[in-house]
Amino acid sequence: MSSPPEPREKLKREYGSFYEDLSQLLVEDDPMYLIKGGAPSDEYESEVDAILLQLPEASSPTVLGRIIYETFVKSFAITPDPPIPQPSETERVRFAVLGEKAWTSWTRWKEEIEPE
Numbered sequence: 001m002s003s004p005p006e007p008r009e010k011l012k013r014e015y016g017s018f019y020e021d022l023s024q025l026l027v028e029d030d031p032m033y034l035i036k037g038g039a040p041s042d043e044y045e046s047e048v049d050a051i052l053l054q055l056p057e058a059s060s061p062t063v064l065g066r067i068i069y070e071t072f073v074k075s076f077a078i079t080p081d082p083p084i085p086q087p088s089e090t091e092r093v094r095f096a097v098l099g100e101k102a103w104t105s106w107t108r109w110k111e112e113i114e115p116e
Contacts, residue, residue: 008045011052018109023048025101031072031094047071055106064106065099 012019026044027035034043050071058064069091070084087095 008049011049015052018106019048021105022102029098032076047075061099061103062096064103065095068098069095
């Protein structure tokens with residue numbers, strides 16, 4: 001699932017190193033086990049794009065984890081508009097950890113581009 005290159009390039013320019021950090025975080029965690037199955041390392045770029053487009057809504061690591069979870073549910077759903085299921089306890093913990101890691105990376109990036 002690939003976004004058109006122009007919006008992706010805009011996001012890459014806007015978010016710079018955070019775009020790369022989030023991409024790497026998702027590759028390392030491999031929420032859908034696609035990388036472990038041999039998919040290319042850019043497999044989750046569409047999800048990175050979708051997460052970044054919702055980033056202004058992220059008011060905490062928990063909310064960011066929910067955004068990441070919902071993005072993956074929507075991206076890999078079998079039907080076009082399914083309701084978003086509640087995560088299992090294992091998924092809740094996994095995406096909470098992803099949210100924490102992404103939040104840490106995001107806040108570090110913001111501090112780098114907006115020094116006090």
